Amino acid sequence: MPFSAPDFVARIPFNPPDNIPVHEFMFGDEEGHGRYPKTKSKAPFTCGISGKAYxxxxxxxxxxxxxxxxxxxxxxxxxxxxxxxxxxxxxxxxxxxxxxxxxxxxxxxxxxxxxxxxxxxxxxxxxxxxxxxxxxxxxxxxxxxxxxxxxxxxxxxxxxxxxxxxxxxxxxxxxxxxxxxxxxxxxxxxxxxxxxxxxFSEGQGARQTAYLCSSSGTSGLPKSVKISHQNVIANVLQAANHESTYKAEEPEYSLGVLPFSHNFALMIVAHLSLYRGDGVVILPNFDLFDMLRVTQEYKLGRLWMVPAMVGAMLKASEIVKQYDLSSVNTTVVGAAILSSDVRARYMELLPSSRIVQGYGLTETTVCITFENPNDIYAGSCGNLFPGVEARLVDQEGNEVEEHDKPGELWVRAPNVMLGFYKNDAETAAMLQKDGWLRTGDLVEFRKSSNGHDHIFLIDRIKELIKVRGMQVSPTELEDHLLLNPLVADIVVVPIPDEAAGDLPLAFAVKSQAAKEESDGEVAQELVEYVEGSFATHKRLTGGVEFVDALPKSASGKTKRGVMRARAKDVLDDRRARDAAAAIQTFDFDSDEDDEDDDEKNINDGKGLMDREQAVPVAVASA
CATH class of the missing domain: 3.40.50.980 (Rossmann fold)
Structure with a gap:
């Protein structure tokens, strides 16, 4: 049973056209395409540094x-x-x-x-x-x-x-x-x-590529996603209609600091804003003072952000309070879901602004869900866009029809990609012949208090850590650890283990509050912090390593692949230290009691400790 958009979500009043290119949709027949009149629109793009605009x-x-x-x-x-x-x-x-x-x-x-x-x-x-x-x-x-x-x-x-x-x-x-x-x-x-x-002939817009967009796909080096003209048009119409129940009709200015090389900025910030008649104030890179200045100067109504930007504002809250940001009515956060604590603190800092979060992939052009302020469910990615069908599939390939039960999210919609450019194998791995796209994300559908379906992202299936065959969500551990005042930033990745397969290893950035404590002390506190809240297989049995900063993508996401590789280096270092320690402590002069010692150890159970009862090692980076 496919899931779909709730009844309160406005439907697209006409089928996304498949016989026109993107530029004609954006600048051509306004009445037929529902675009806000160009002559009444804000300047589409204004340089926030020079003031230049067209x-x-x-x-x-x-x-x-x-x-x-x-x-x-x-x-x-x-x-x-x-x-x-x-x-x-x-x-x-x-x-x-x-x-x-x-x-x-x-x-x-x-x-x-x-x-x-x-x-x-x-x-x-x-x-x-x-x-x-x-x-x-x-x-x-x-x-x-x-x-x-x-x-x-x-x-x-x-x-x-x-x-x-x-x-x-x-x-x-x-x-x-x-x-x-x-x-x-x-x-x-x-x-x-x-x-x-x-x-374009009929249907050509649904077949012809408009953008080649970079994506990690399911594995390996980045791939180029073929996004068709109709994909772009459909996603613009989906987002515009989803927001129509609460978005002001009058054009407004919004923030354009997210890089256009990321689909969230290219498709939503650039295309959607222009379609609605909004203006985007462009900044070449993220500078908190520039962002605050243009928000005040241009009376921005909407901030397009990622969690790292929200975090920067919260850390500099006293500076933020010096600017008049009362014009901001909506903050849209992409790339990752904010924790309830961060969300509450941000809304306290900017009480005039609602927060809207969403979910999507490069392979779905960008978004397939948005939150609606009239139906907020804390922690969710919001409701499906109009025109999106969704289904959940479990590990055995069975369809999950119940709510509150996880499965891999599959979607079918007019904004689903054509495939990967010159990569048929990767295309076949993600895109089924009947049009269903395997997202690789583990999600649940849950009903809000209003009875509407919401998507909750559990984790990336390929990022799940398998500990003795049991799945561990790194996101779940990260969200919990970020609530600890000793942590400024953190990522949890697998580290190989002969007995368990993998163990959860945390790479942490210390907060200012933790600077006075040693790495070993903080590591042990974090290990115990997790132990008090999670089952044994979810604990930080891989240890804790400390870094000055975590590598981030242009959209603000942690580069997990880099840290997975770093985990293998950590494992090599640990093995080298263990080998060196074994050589230093080995008694080369006496072996007469070896057999007796071995038998005693076996009888006592030493060396055969159940790993579930073992105390995790708190390891600090050199």
Missing amino acids: SATEVAERIECLARALAKELSWKVDKGSEFDKVIGVFSVNTIDSATVTWAAHRLNGVASLASATYSIAELVHQLETIEAKALFTCVPLLPVALEAAAKVEIPRNRIYLLDVPEKLTKDAPIPSEYKTADQLIEEGRKLESLPKVV
């Missing part, structure tokens, strides 16, 4: 002119070749023209792919190779990395273009004249002839 009409003109110039530069024809012959990469911090570049690619019947501004040369090379990029937009601060990566994938320098960024990021460095800027291309395009219109 109206919706100007953005549409810039898309057209940029597409004309690129068609000439790259010898591309709108009606010739596959979309994959016309792939444009974007490797930049957020700018007011980042989205414009992607829509210009669509205007050429091509594809856009955005790479994280935090990427190393090797990471950028991997993405550019995977997507087979033919041109690259970057910015001056990232130009050295972009040039090296482009050279390795044979993108010529005359196909590298620059996006304008605030002067404070360039540190007065001149723009190299060798590279054309987006502004120069747009000016050139104004003098060129109009391009033929992009014409």
Whole structure:
């Protein structure tokens, strides 16, 4: 029995069109597509540093002119070749023209792919190779990395273009004249002839790729997800209608600091905001003071955030209180669910703001759930979007139809990806032939006090720790440990163990309150803190290691893969220490009592202690 959106969630009044490209949906027939009128909209994108902005009409003109110039530069024809012959990469911090570049690619019947501004040369090379990029937009601060990566994938320098960024990021460095800027291309395009219109046949928008988006998939290196034109359009309509019961109709300004290389920012912050007539104030990176300043200056109504940003505000609460943030009516938090404690503290800090959280994957374009302020269920990811079917499947492949019982979430919807680019095996592992997508997430459906279905994320199935065959959710342990005043940040990962398979190992960042205590003391306190609340197999039997900081992705998520690899290094170090200690304590001169000692140990049960009763070792990093 598939689950679906509750009755109070507004349905999409028309089927997401499958015969138009994204740019036409965003800037074309307003009445037919339900878009807020361009002439009454806020400026879609405003630079929060310089104040520079373009109206919706100007953005549409810039898309057209940029597409004309690129068609000439790259010898591309709108009606010739596959979309994959016309792939444009974007490797930049957020700018007011980042989205414009992607829509210009669509205007050429091509594809856009955005790479994280935090990427190393090797990471950028991997993405550019995977997507087979033919041109690259970057910015001056990232130009050295972009040039090296482009050279390795044979993108010529005359196909590298620059996006304008605030002067404070360039540190007065001149723009190299060798590279054309987006502004120069747009000016050139104004003098060129109009391009033929992009014409889609019925159903083409559901088959043709608009974006290639990076995702981890089920394993291994990042993959490129094929997001169709209809996928984007459907997700915009789903989100807009889900919010229609509480979102103010009048346009407002919102925060645009989340990187557009992440789908939450690209699809929801950029596309959804523009569709609703809202304006986005762009910041190139997260700076608390800049964020507070633009919130006050532009009277932002909505903050798009991740938990790390919420945490930064709470830690600097006295500074936050110096700014007038009373205009904020909604804070939307993506990437991870806030704990009830953090949520309560944030709402106390910003009493004017409701909190909305959601759930989604790159493979579902982005979101498939949002919370609704009229039906809050603490800890949930909210209700399903309209048009989304969901089912739960247990480890044996049986469908879970009951509430309050976990299973892997499978979804089917018009916003589910086409597949992974040139990776049929990975596509087959996630996407069933009948359209159901295996999310790899363990969830439960629970009914709120109003009787509506809510999704609760238990954990990533591939991140679950198997201790003697029993599943341990690292998220459950992390949420508990984050309530301890000694912990500033934490991640729990498996460390291999011959008898148990894996054991839970915590990598912790000490809070200021813990700085005066030794690593060993804090580790033991955390071990005991978990022991008092969880079953034996969930305890920190893998120990506790301390680090200065945890590696984070651009969206603020902890890079668990990095810490899993670190756990293997920890295991190697422990084995080396144990071996060295054994050599130092071994009595090379006497073995006459060995057999008697062995027999006594066996009879006493020494060395055969039940691991469930063993005291966890509290280990501190060197």
